[in-house]
Amino acid sequence: MTYSISDLEQLSGIHSHTIRIWEQRYKALSPMRSQGNTRLYDDRQLRKLLNIVSLTKSGFKISKICSLSDEGIDKLFDQQFSYSSDDEQADYYISQLISYGLAFDECSFNDLIDQGIYKLGLSDCYRKIIYPLLVRLGLMWRKDDICPAHEHFLCNIIRQKIFTHINNLQLTGHSGExxxxxxxxxxxxxxxxxxxxxxxxxxxxxxxxxxxxxxxxxxxxxxxxxxxxxxxxxxxxxxxxxxxxxxxxxxxxxxxxxxxxxxxxxxxxxxxxxxxxxxxxxxxxxxxxxxxxxxxxxxxx
Amino acid sequence: MTYSISDLEQLSGIHSHTIRIWEQRYKALSPMRSQGNTRLYDDRQLRKLLNIVSLTKSGFKISKICSLSDEGIDKLFDQQFSYSSDDEQADYYISQLISYGLAFDECSFNDLIDQGIYKLGLSDCYRKIIYPLLVRLGLMWRKDDICPAHEHFLCNIIRQKIFTHINNLQLTGHSGExxxxxxxxxxxxxxxxxxxxxxxxxxxxxxxxxxxxxxxxxxxxxxxxxxxxxxxxxxxxxxxxxxxxxxxxxxxxxxxxxxxxxxxxxxxxxxxxxxxxxxxxxxxxxxxxxxxxxxxxxxxx
DNA sequence: TTTTTTGTTTAAATATATTTAATAAAATTT
DNA sequence: AAATTTTATTAAATATATTTAAACAAAAAA
Missing domain, CATH: 3.40.50.280 (Cobalamin-binding domain)
Structure with a gap:
């Protein structure tokens, strides 16, 4: 799977002109080329671009970011956007859920998320566990810690849970809205x-x-x-x-x-x-x- | 929303060359044009192309199909691909469900599909009602009887049902597969x-x-x-x-x-x-x- | 302010996709 | 088998997207 420069433009929100000039001036990305010299990017390059963009939005200068090695950028990104939050219990749930996800262990994931929903109710479970989990999944993809299959797998179990709870709502009357x-x-x-x-x-x-x-x-x-x-x-x-x-x-x-x-x-x-x-x-x-x-x-x- | 000729190629499985020659010889489609003369197609044209392709696959000759008026093609398509099946009871369910869907009446749709699943079990309900319903939705889109919103609405309720049934399965042991x-x-x-x-x-x-x-x-x-x-x-x-x-x-x-x-x-x-x-x-x-x-x-x- | 950094605009050249038209090949019909 | 219908192939012209490079404008830093 490869992306054109306009794909990257859409996915990153950075104009293609800017992507090119970043390449020229700072060697930000080094895309492959087609037979006829058209830039072709892969997932790794897309991730790098997204991480660079996030760092610029955090106030780092593009010249400074790109003066770092790939590892340096990853490290800086790690620093700025780390997985940990302030809620210890939620963090435990999230880490545990993700480790089940990485192993495609549906049973364990299912049991633990059910437990979370049972304890907190779906509403609080979403706010404290599911939503932060989704955010962390996004970050993990950008750090190359997971692949799309992991995300699809986890998201579909979560979908299953929310759909089930919607289905089980016993509604009596409605607000008219x-x-x-x-x-x-x-x-x-x-x-x-x-x-x-x-x-x-x-x-x-x-x-x-x-x-x-x-x-x-x-x-x-x-x-x-x-x-x-x-x-x-x-x-x-x-x-x-x-x-x-x-x-x-x-x-x-x-x-x-x-x-x-x-x-x-x-x-x-x-x-x-x-x-x-x-x-x-x-x-x-x-x-x-x-x-x-x-x-x-x-x-x- | 408009499609390029290569979009139509992908969506219909007909080479762009053939789409052009059908236009030239038989006036099959009459696309709009961009400022610079590039063909632009809308949903109506895509539907017509898909219907023409289906009719050719049923053995009608392209020249014969295109000699008909738009209404003639629709009528022939109706004839060849009609909504009715042989199961009267299922047909009742399907028509009723679709009429609720057209009105975005979730409550009624929900009650009726629950009733179908209760009576037949999810497995038979899928085979006899849900799957034929999905096929009919596809046909209806091609006949311009519904729009994508109707399909999205119905599909999400169906998704909800299947997800819920998966979630409620009480599984003891497994086959190892x-x-x-x-x-x-x-x-x-x-x-x-x-x-x-x-x-x-x-x-x-x-x-x-x-x-x-x-x-x-x-x-x-x-x-x-x-x-x-x-x-x-x-x-x-x-x-x-x-x-x-x-x-x-x-x-x-x-x-x-x-x-x-x-x-x-x-x-x-x-x-x-x-x-x-x-x-x-x-x-x-x-x-x-x-x-x-x-x-x-x-x-x- | 002045300089440096950064992003945008412009222009000309090239690559890719689309258009038109003619021809060859394949499949159907007679 | 021959004629007809249909689809695939080819080639040249044009439209659109991408590339390169330079000049420009805006913002930030010195």
Whole structure:
């Protein structure tokens, strides 16, 4: 599997021009070449680029970063983005879960995650264990400690858990608020969205869950079929500001009479324009506060 | 959303040259053009191409098909690929489920599918209702009766059901056979694979479920970590024979000491070369027979 | 401020993909 | 077997993407 320079542009959010000049000036990447001299990158190079970008965003200068050896960059990245958190118990769970994942040991993973959910409830388990686990998986891929198969394996067990909990919810009545949940066409990671679906249902909201890879056009058709109060979507991947902006503008036009909510990568969302009408959930807490309110309101009647 | 001619080539399995000559000779498609005269296709054109291809495979001549009006082609396609089956009760379920899906009425869909699973068991419900429902959804998209949002909505509820049933399996011991399940990078539809996972677990096989979009490289890493007896994957999409062959050859090299099983689109799989060492499940029945055998064998001890 | 570092813009050359058109090969029909 | 229909191959022209290189502009550091 190889990437073109425009693939890297999309995946890293760094213009191809800049990728080239980093190569020329600082030897940042050393891509293979096609027969006709076109740059070809592999996963290792993509990882390196993503790590370099993260370090620049942490304030390191590109010249300084690239003066280091590959190992030096990895070490600096390790330093800046380490696995440990402040919650010891959660860290234990996470490390243990990942070590089961690395061995593709579904039974043990399953037992331990069930235990976590049983002790904390799904909501707190997600906040304290599952979400940090997903973040760590992303980091581990970037440090080449895991491969995509590990991620797929773990994510599908987690999906299984959240789907099961959604399925087992015994809902009586609802708030009258209807939420439409989806991810745009270039997004893959639907676990956060799935958890949002669970939380909304917990709080007696109706949910239309579309999952990932939904063409924006078909959102229009949903809105013309059903009365929807809220649209929620995520932008998790790094992308070019222009790509992200295009999605926002197009969706805003479609959802002129529906409240839009957005969560995800603050690097990307922070750079967006014309989002005054959009509600940005910067934390999980903000989301929970928003969805709880209407229920309290209902209780007051 | 627009497609290039090479996108259409990948999605339909028809060479771009042929798509052009069909346009020139028979006015098969009439794509928009970019500023610089490059063909641009939309969903409507893609649908039409797919329908034309299906009709040619049914024995109609391209010249005859294209001599018809758009409506004529739709009508002929309707005739050849109609929704009805021979099982009246299943047809009732399917129509009803789809009508709930069209209205995004999750509650009703949920109740009815639960009822179907309760009456038939998940296995028979899948065979008689869910699988034909998925086939009909595909047809409906090609007839422009539904949009991607409908499909996403329904598929996620179905996913929820199968995941829940997998989660609720109480497994005691296992056969010793370990199966690795995945879809290659260009495949999306993981419901069949998920059902296969359920069936295998039912029959006390161990499963490593990776889901869709797994790079072949990382399959190698799984096989070097864990002892796997069987690898199962699907090829459902239409593609160029050469694209499909490449996947097969690459996987065969990786899985030199593991039995490979394959299921999916017989149009595509039928054209493959060098698959003597691969087991092709042509029907669901064949799959069930294969996975039952080792269990019977075990009982004989 | 001045210098250095960094990222963007521009331009011309080249590579790759697409278009058009003509021809060869294969498959079907007569 | 011959004629017809259909698909594959080839070649030259054009469109689009990528490469290289230089000049420019903005930001940060001295």
């Amino acid at each position: 209807k939420w439409l949940l989806f991810l745009p066409e270039d997004e893959d990671h639907d676990i956060g969205l799935l958890f949002a679906s669970y939380m909304l249902r917990m709080h007696h909201h109706q949910v239309i869950f579309l999952g990932s890879k939904v063409p924006l056009d078909s959102i229009k058709r949903v809105l013309s079929t059903v009365k929807v109060s809220h649209v929620l979507f995520f932008m998790i991947k790094s992308r070019l500001a222009s790509t992200a902006q295009k999605i926002i503008d197009q969706l805003s036009e479609i959802c002129s009479s529906t409240k839009i909510h957005l969560a995800g990568n603050s690097e990307v969302i922070g750079k967006l324009n014309r989002i005054d009408h959009i509600n940005w959930f910067k934390t999980l807490g903000e989301f929970e506060k928003t969805i709880q309110y209407p229920v309290l309101h209902e209780r007051n009647f | 370990k199966w690795l399940l995945f879809l290659p990078e260009d495949e999306d539809h993981d419901i069949g694979l998920l059902f296969a996972s359920y069936m295998l677990r039912m029959h006390h096989h161990q499963v490593i479920f990776l889901g869709s979009k797994v790079p072949l490289d990382s399959i190698k890493r799984v096989l070097s970590t864990v002892k796997v007896s069987h690898v199962l994957f699907f090829m459902i999409k239409s593609r160029l024979a050469s694209t499909a062959q490449k996947i097969i050859d690459q996987l065969s090299e990786i899985c030199s000491s593991t039995k490979i099983h394959l299921a999916g689109n017989s149009e595509v799989i039928g054209k493959l070369n060098r698959i003597d060492h691969i087991n092709w499940f042509k029907t669901l029945g064949e799959f069930e027979k294969t996975i039952q055998y080792p269990v019977l064998h075990e009982r004989n001890f």
